[in-house]
Amino acid sequence: MSAGVGSAPVAITGTAVLTPLGDSPDALSESLRAGRTAVAPTAELGGAAAAAIADFEATRYANVRGLRLYNRPTRLGICAAKLALAESGIESAGLPKEHVGVVLASTFGHLETLIEYDRSLVTAGLQRTNPALMPLSIPSAPGAAIALSFAAKAFSVTLSDGGASSFDALGLAARLVGGGRARACVVVGSFSACPDLLRAAWRAGLLAPASEYRVFDRRRAGVALGEGAAAVVLERLEDARARGADPRAVVAGQASTFAVDAGCLEPALRRAVERAIRGAGLVPGDVGLVSAGASGSPAGDAAEARAIAGVLGDGAAETPVMAIKANLGDVFDAAGLVQGIAALSAMRSGRAPGITGLEEPEVPGLGYLRREAAIQARHALATSISYEGACSALVLSRPDDR
Amino acid sequence: MRRRVVIAGCGVVTAAGTELEPFWRALMAGTCFIGPLRNFSVAGMEPLTGTEVELPEEDARQEDARGGRCAQLALAAARRALADAGLARGAPGLEGAGVVIGTTLGEERQVGELDDLWPASGVDGIDPGFFSRSDNHRLATLVARTHGLSGPTLVSATACSSGNAAIAWGYELVSSGAADIMVVGGADALTRSIYTGFLRMGALSKSICHPFDRRLDGVSFGEGAGVLVIEELEHARRRGASARAELAGYGVSNDAHHITAPDPNGEGTVAAMRQALATSGTTAEEVDYVSAHGTGTPYNDVAETKAMKAIFGERARQVPISSIKSMLGHTNGAASAIEAVACTLALRHQAVPPTANLAEPHPDCDLDYVPMKGRAMPVATCLNLSAGFGGFNVCVVIKRAP
Numbered sequence: 001m002s003a004g005v006g007s008a009p010v011a012i013t014g015t016a017v018l019t020p021l022g023d024s025p026d027a028l029s030e031s032l033r034a035g036r037t038a039v040a041p042t043a044e045l046g047g048a049a050a051a052a053i054a055d056f057e058a059t060r061y062a063n064v065r066g067l068r069l070y071n072r073p074t075r076l077g078i079c080a081a082k083l084a085l086a087e088s089g090i091e092s093a094g095l096p097k098e099h100v101g102v103v104l105a106s107t108f109g110h111l112e113t114l115i116e117y118d119r120s121l122v123t124a125g126l127q128r129t130n131p132a133l134m135p136l137s138i139p140s141a142p143g144a145a146i147a148l149s150f151a152a153k154a155f156s157v158t159l160s161d162g163g164a165s166s167f168d169a170l171g172l173a174a175r176l177v178g179g180g181r182a183r184a185c186v187v188v189g190s191f192s193a194c195p196d197l198l199r200a201a202w203r204a205g206l207l208a209p210a211s212e213y214r215v216f217d218r219r220r221a222g223v224a225l226g227e228g229a230a231a232v233v234l235e236r237l238e239d240a241r242a243r244g245a246d247p248r249a250v251v252a253g254q255a256s257t258f259a260v261d262a263g264c265l266e267p268a269l270r271r272a273v274e275r276a277i278r279g280a281g282l283v284p285g286d287v288g289l290v291s292a293g294a295s296g297s298p299a300g301d302a303a304e305a306r307a308i309a310g311v312l313g314d315g316a317a318e319t320p321v322m323a324i325k326a327n328l329g330d331v332f333d334a335a336g337l338v339q340g341i342a343a344l345s346a347m348r349s350g351r352a353p354g355i356t357g358l359e360e361p362e363v364p365g366l367g368y369l370r371r372e373a374a375i376q377a378r379h380a381l382a383t384s385i386s387y388e389g390a391c392s393a394l395v396l397s398r399p400d401d402r
Numbered sequence: 403m404r405r406r407v408v409i410a411g412c413g414v415v416t417a418a419g420t421e422l423e424p425f426w427r428a429l430m431a432g433t434c435f436i437g438p439l440r441n442f443s444v445a446g447m448e449p450l451t452g453t454e455v456e457l458p459e460e461d462a463r464q465e466d467a468r469g470g471r472c473a474q475l476a477l478a479a480a481r482r483a484l485a486d487a488g489l490a491r492g493a494p495g496l497e498g499a500g501v502v503i504g505t506t507l508g509e510e511r512q513v514g515e516l517d518d519l520w521p522a523s524g525v526d527g528i529d530p531g532f533f534s535r536s537d538n539h540r541l542a543t544l545v546a547r548t549h550g551l552s553g554p555t556l557v558s559a560t561a562c563s564s565g566n567a568a569i570a571w572g573y574e575l576v577s578s579g580a581a582d583i584m585v586v587g588g589a590d591a592l593t594r595s596i597y598t599g600f601l602r603m604g605a606l607s608k609s610i611c612h613p614f615d616r617r618l619d620g621v622s623f624g625e626g627a628g629v630l631v632i633e634e635l636e637h638a639r640r641r642g643a644s645a646r647a648e649l650a651g652y653g654v655s656n657d658a659h660h661i662t663a664p665d666p667n668g669e670g671t672v673a674a675m676r677q678a679l680a681t682s683g684t685t686a687e688e689v690d691y692v693s694a695h696g697t698g699t700p701y702n703d704v705a706e707t708k709a710m711k712a713i714f715g716e717r718a719r720q721v722p723i724s725s726i727k728s729m730l731g732h733t734n735g736a737a738s739a740i741e742a743v744a745c746t747l748a749l750r751h752q753a754v755p756p757t758a759n760l761a762e763p764h765p766d767c768d769l770d771y772v773p774m775k776g777r778a779m780p781v782a783t784c785l786n787l788s789a790g791f792g793g794f795n796v797c798v799v800i801k802r803a804p
Contacts, residue, residue: 025602119517126446134599144792156656157557162539203530256554
């Protein structure tokens with residue numbers, strides 16, 4: 001069996017999600033299977049599609065120092081990390097903090113604080129700005145706050161790769177854990193669009209009208225920005241088993257590529273998928289479930305479908321495809337982790353959610369799930385194409401197959 | 403089995419020069435470039451002191467309409483590094499290469515431009531381009547797109563250790579076989595938040611920075627970029643490339659001490675140095691030169707001095723350690739990448755660069771900081787130290803080419 005991403009097999013021992021459709025992997029998958037959607041019209045943006053967590057209270061999940069200073073995406077990240085660490089049981093395993101690392105996927109997590117600080121310079125002047133905001137205004141600040149919250153001393157890294165962030169974060173973290181740089185690593189993805197970012201996305205024409213929001217569909221009209229956080233705890237499979245933990249999955253393969261122009265999205269994603277599957281020591285026929293990143297993007301969804309169909313070949317029509325952005329919108333920096341965690345829930349329960357709103361697929365030949373369905377999968381593939389052209393693939397396997 | 407990784411090419415854009423040889427000569431002469439800034443100011447502040455890069459015309463033209471100053475600096479350094487590595491667009495093996503760019507502040511100036519318009523624009527007048535132009539992932543994707551690179555594109559934010567962290571993640575990808583060539587480094591532009599924030603925190607030098615000197619009173623900032631092309635040893639040999647140095651490994655740690663202040667005893671730095679030595683198969687006795695983080699703040703310079711003693715013991719005073727920030731200012735996320743280039747040049751020239759502005763050492767700084775002028779000496783092994791705001795430390799090991 002292949003060594004997977006790291007130089008030793010790396011397991012997921014804790015998972016957490018904070019989304020408008022549930023604050024645990026079970027609650028989220030129940031909502032998804034019921035076809036509930038969080039995407040709704042935003043009145044102040046002319047009815048454009050967006051999704052947000054209505055009643056997020058950080059103190060309900062985590063009580064750490066400095067919480068009130070941190071902005072919303074940072075709090076979401078801290079809470080997701082806390083929940084994943086709790087599920088993993090690693091905190092009670094007595095692991096020294098020197099052996100715990102943090103990798104955060106965050107491109108825009110600092111932005112609201114930066115705008116607040118910088119705008120106060122412009123409107124109120126130097127002497128009236130709050131100097132405590134500046135250290136929290138840089139891209140690494142949310143990750144540093146998470147690492148500080150849990151005293152993680154092995155490393156604290158932020159990757160800002162847009163929609164590819166949490167795929168790349170999971171890949172890097174698996175390499176670092178597999179290579180022995182930490183015994184445990186919490187990988188977090190967090191996204192919450194501040195008003196300026198949301199408004200700029202709308203004015204740039206990225207957002208679909210909520211009434212026309214759908215993914216993979218011929219009539220898709222743009223994306224919906226979502227909100228949420230997700231986290232997983234990684235350990236070497238061997239270490240997890242030695243301490244009697246219950247590994248949820250093995251990070252079997254991860255690869256990312258870049259499409260140098262819009263015309264090569266499909267081959268770029270195809271390369272990433274092939275590499276991730278090969279790296280996992282598998283063949284395309286082993287993939288039993290696809291958790292796609294389709295976001296309603298005109299170019300991205302079609303290229304993604306073609307790339308998946310191309311790699312799966314004859315098995316494409318029989319391999320179930322789920323696409324949770326149909327329900328959650330694009331949670332951007334958290335997307336890959338949420339896709340992966342939703343796929344794990346589906347593999348464990350044997351039930352996968354349908355793609356809400358999909359009527360006429362643009363690219364035929366894939367096993368799009370139209371409604372909740374029974375599945376049997378031992379290996380799941382998650383895929384994504386970011387707005388910038390970064391293509392990602394992740395293979396998660398059930399631990400008993402490793 | 404880890405693959406060996408070499409540095410195949412380097413590029414810098416700094417106040418001390420935008421080509422390697424003039425840059426090196428200026429460093430060796432101990433020329434301090436810190437002075438009044440001509441192209442950057444902050445309303446409400448005295449004329450600012452720091453260093454600026456004068457980009458040649460062809461680089462200024464390269465500025466992609468969708469990238470800001472930070473991306474422009476990264477692009478300019480990457481172009482030089484690829485040329486130095488003998489890799490023209492379309493060269494065999496280059497297409498699969500990836501990019502990792504580290505940054506402290508990223509495209510923060512895009513936020514500045516947004517906020518300058520803010521009182522008039524209000525939320526309804528927000529520039530639609532802001533969504534994509536504030537996306538720091540572009541620091542990597544613009545480099546990839548410009549040079550036709552279709553591997554992973556990562557942007558790593560760990561504050562002022564970002565450049566070294568980018569080198570470390572590139573090392574992970576190449577040594578593990580996920581890529582054969584990676585373009586890695588750091589870039590940062592001057593921004594008003596870093597100036598005003600450090601001023602308000604009392605960490606900005608009142609004159610020019612004086613690392614390790616009795617007069618040390620804070621940081622001087624600069625802008626710049628440093629990029630290295632790293633490559634698997636056999637891959638470089640097969641194409642007849644001359645390796646500039648070996649990238650032998652790295653070490654990381656996180657202080658998890660405070661959101662801004664480093665651990666006063668330098669314990670995090672010691673941990674990163676120990677891991678770097680152990681994982682690269684290097685003994686402390688082999689180390690010929692240490693490139694300091696050396697920011698010119700008492701916190702950093704005294705803690706770093708303690709760390710040197712913890713690692714080298716009795717030998718600490720015989721190991722030269724210098725800070726080229728005394729000449730270039732602190733270029734934030736670019737700094738440790740530029741310093742990695744300086745280490746590579748130290749191996750080529752068998753000489754080490756000095757700490758400028760060092761007339762009388764600080765009472766708690768009693769090592770050989772190579773004051774004022776560079777020194778010819780045998781150099782086979784260098785450690786490149788960096789520490790980030792928020793506590794993430796990275797130490798990179800650079801050795802004579804195999």
